[in-house]
Amino acid sequence: MGVTRTRKTGFATEVARTARWGRALAHPARVAILTLLAERRTCVCGEIVDDLPLAQSTVSQHLRVLGEEGLIRGQVEGTRSCYCIDADRVRAMMTDLNRLGASLERKAARGC
């Protein structure tokens, strides 16, 4: 023991940050939630639950993950929670992803 088995460390911060965006998008439920939120501009938790083939508690967890990455914001309205997309964070994410994508496309295959 004493040995770290999971290595989240040892990577450049930009690389790690990009991977976190990846994680946020790594489940179809989360992509679906973002898409739904975009379509409706804003949305109460229950509407999201109705739209997904998942239990309410599961949806709540996915909402939390998206919230932890800042991609969505929630605000309590009485007994309900209203969620919406945080455009600034989405832009930040796309900036990172596009930076990666651009560098990959620019210097693509050659002798392989």
Place this chain on the structure above:
Amino acid sequence: MGVTRTRKTGFATEVARTARWGRALAHPARVAILTLLAERRTCVCGEIVDDLPLAQSTVSQHLRVLGEEGLIRGQVEGTRSCYCIDADRVRAMMTDLNRLGASLERKAARGC
């Protein structure tokens, strides 16, 4: 038994496809591999192993994941394996991710 517990299904195909891209990028090692491959244009497996704080077998697994999504291609050269980025697939990925990003940014927060 007989009950499906993991639900990969019940989501629109485009949503699922985007989530798969997310998964591919969801680990810093994989982002690091792509970045390294871009820097060097092409790269032998051993060089990647040397560049990452992970065991050879673990790196090999990450290479496989990236290969399964088509983001990289490998070709055997003697005892070595030479990997490179598949620019077409990267473009396809960025198209999907940007389509998502654009729709999220366009219809962003309003009353939340």
Place this chain on the structure above:
DNA sequence: TCTATTTATCGTATATAGCCGATAAACGAT
């Protein structure tokens, strides 16, 4: 042939993710 090198895969262990039902917490309405 024998050896060294390189890489993929196997076996196994652990950590994380994901799922659900149940419950708690907060609020509105009566």
Place this chain on the structure above:
DNA sequence: ATCGTTTATCGGCTATATACGATAAATAGA
């Protein structure tokens, strides 16, 4: 105060992801 509604969190379980060492497979070179 009580009840119903809504949502977050807890507990427990299963599945997947991640990690490593060991081994297999393939090849280059002596």
